Amino acid sequence: MADTPLMAVDSAGVVTGWSHGAEQRFGLAAAAAVGQHVMAVLDRAAPQEAGAGRGTALRLRPLPGPEGGWGIWPDAEGGPDEDAVGPAVLKALFTQSQVRVLALDPQLHVMRVSGPPEDEAAAARLRGRPFSEACGFVDAEGVESFVREALDADTDTDGRGTERTFRVRPSDGSVGLRTLSVSAFRLQDPQGEVLGVGVAMVDATDRMRSRARKAALASVRQGVGRTLDVEATCHELVDALVPGYADIAVVEVVDGVLRGEDPDPFPLAPGIPLRRAAAGGNSTDPAHPVGDVRAVAPGTPYSLVLSDLQPRLVPLKDAPWADADPARARSIRSVGAHTLLVAPLTLRGAILGMVSLYRCNDSEPFRDEDLPVVSALASRSALSIDNARRYVHEHTIASTLQRRLLPRYPATRTGVDTAHLLMPGGGSGCWFDTIALSGARTGMVVGEVAEGGIHAATTMGQLRTVVHALAALDLEPDELLARLYDTSRRLARERAELPLSDPLHRSPLAATCVYATYDPFSRTCTVASAGHPAPLVIGPDGSASVVGLPEGPSLGSPEQTPFATSSFTLSEGSMLAFYSRAMQSHAESSSGALRRALTAPDHSLRELCDAAAYALPDTFDLQGATLLLARTQSMPADRFAAWELPHDKSAPAEARGLTTRKLAEWNLDEDTRYAAELIVSELVTNAVRYGSPPLHLRLIHDRGLTCEIRDTSPVAPHLRHARTVDEGGRGLFIISQLASHWGARYAPDGKTVWAEQTLPPDPA
Secondary structure, eight states: OTTSOSEEEOTTSBEEEEOHHHHHHHOOOHHHHTTSBHHHHHHHHHHHHHHTTOOOOEEEEEOOSTTOOEEEEEGGGOOSOOSBHHHHHHHHHHHOSSSEEEEEOTTOBEEEEOOOGGGHHHHHHHTTSBHHHHTTBSSHHHHHHHHHHHHHSOOOSSOTTOEEEEEEOOTTOOSSOEEEEEEEEEEEOTTOOEEEEEEEEEEOHHHHHHHHHHHHHHHHHHHSSSSSOHHHHHHHHHHHHTTTTOSEEEEEEEHHHHTTOOOEESSOOTTOEEEEEEEEESSOOTTSOTTOEEEOOTTSHHHHHHHHOOOEEEEOTTOTTGGGSHHHHHHHHHHTEEEEEEEEEEETTEEEEEEEEEEETTSOOOOTTHHHHHHHHHHHHHHHHHHHHHHHHHHHHHHHHHHHHSOSSOOEETTEEEEEEEEOTTTOEEEEEEEEOGGGOEEEEEEEESOOHHHHHHHHHHHHHHHHHHHTTTOOHHHHHHHHHHHHHHHHHHHHTSOTTSGGGGSOOOEEEEEEEEETTTTEEEEEEEBSOOOEEEOTTSOEEEOOOOEEOOBTOSOOOOOOEEEEEOOTTOEEEEEOGGGHHHHHSTTOHHHHHHOOTTSOHHHHHHHHHHHSOTTOOOTTEEEEEEEEOOOOGGGEEEEEEOSSTTHHHHHHHHHHHHHHHTTOOHHHHHHHHHHHHHHHHHHHHHOOSOEEEEEEESSSEEEEEEESOOOOOOOOOOOTTOSSOOHHHHHHHHOSEEEEEEETTEEEEEEEEOOOOOOO
């Protein structure tokens, strides 16, 4: 239609409409023309139009409507404007102010500059000057290279590479650099002779500001909150904003928040310290390094932000508050900062800290439009920091609970020295223990709960308590684990019966455990496993092997297979290494780092634990790793005595005599000897009356004084409360009153009844 223009351009000379007729006339699709400068489009289209035998007569007229702009019609269709389009377009481009157009000669010197007539004097000063110097470009060489590429290149047919942004210094001397979008296109006459290059420059500062603000928010959304560590989250915030949005970013957090404490409610009390958790940018701050803890100085923008929770845009030139915080003011001057954006980190009315953003030197100052941006990114970051704080809080509680449930120091047992390495991190459910058993034996256990946090610590405490209770019954390792397995199944059923809303309902109980006993008299170790790796045995010569042990079902699993034990005799000075599953591959492999570190028999157990931690590869996560080392010895000959007694009425008297002489040799006090004689007399009397020969008496001078009598009868002794008229039945009752502990343990060839007395502390 005659009223439809070939193309439409806006007041900046950018093509906004491209008709089907224009596609046929100029050979350019709408996608290649719309959005490009009209001079660049006509320059690319001219050769194709000439090749088609058509002239270049076009007519220009204003378009009606609120959006305005210009329409261009072919001369043949008789647009209402009778002037040729070329002079009209040039006049429009060189006299309007939205876009600046420069015509450069082949040497890139300015020939003509667009602008309204009142700017003619300024334009005259630019004529003849090199283009790169005329406009104050920061990267003069870069912009000259870009324009020369347009001049030297062949005719552009796809529009790529004709536009770039460059920074310029404002001609009025104001702070900050401006951003210009520069387009370059070669100028040539109809015969193809190069006349120079045209350069169109549009101020893209506002567009780049908007883009930077959106990019900052997107960077915070994507990059902040990826960890559950408060300091790491603060560093993520700094990395998200520097250097794209700010030259310097500082995050300060209430000191207690870093330890997982609940944040203080608004308003923040005076004197509450803030820790500089993260900082980054083009300069460091020697006055306030990362990790520095101090209260915010009153009468500064920082204290005002914390007092009313409103972000602030603060010009830093001649700051009136400098005397209130001279150290920070000096630091600001040293980095050349000219504007500050500071916003509080708040969540649900509680104050977590604040974030301060600075722009320095040639960077464009922050503006009022940046206040909503800093508020949004501070709000998002505060949520991530609080999530990390909550995790730290729960982790601290879980770790404290777990450590309180574990032995604080390595246990000292006769015949066994132990040391441990425990890296619980993250509320891991790894645990260990050493348990004193009757007959100077030692129980050793390592377990692992497949959970984290409070739930892991709770389950660990339950299982550890059950193990202690069962160990006191002198059960064999396989029987102990069988009863522990039954207990874990009951605990699992209790979880399943919890309300659906309880998080523990959806967390099945799953744990592993290995339990071993060591007898220093026979140097025998007996081990059983409930889904846990078998221990490593290191001989006194440094040789190492994994115990061949059938692995029973894990605790809490539905399996019903029985538990089995493995018994073996250890050489004097051998070492047992129990470990969590995270260390298994490093221990079982003959070339594993853990095994190599442990095969140094001349080192102390503490040194071996440290060596194990150092030897593990850097990629290994020590969090949740547990290592228990036990070096075994025989029972010292001077710490026990054993005799075989006759199975007749003379046995009690003979036992009392042997006991009296041995206790005197050990220099035990009179009260201990008197009680021990009564205990031995009652134990032997019961064995003669109810037991079967042979009878063996053994005295052990260990952490206490233990009296044992062994016979071949499987009949268990029972504590009775005899009546006044009864002549017997008081033996075990008397023993229970004199001894701190007593009990019986069983073996295939009989039983051993024992009683242990607590010895008074050594005066030395």
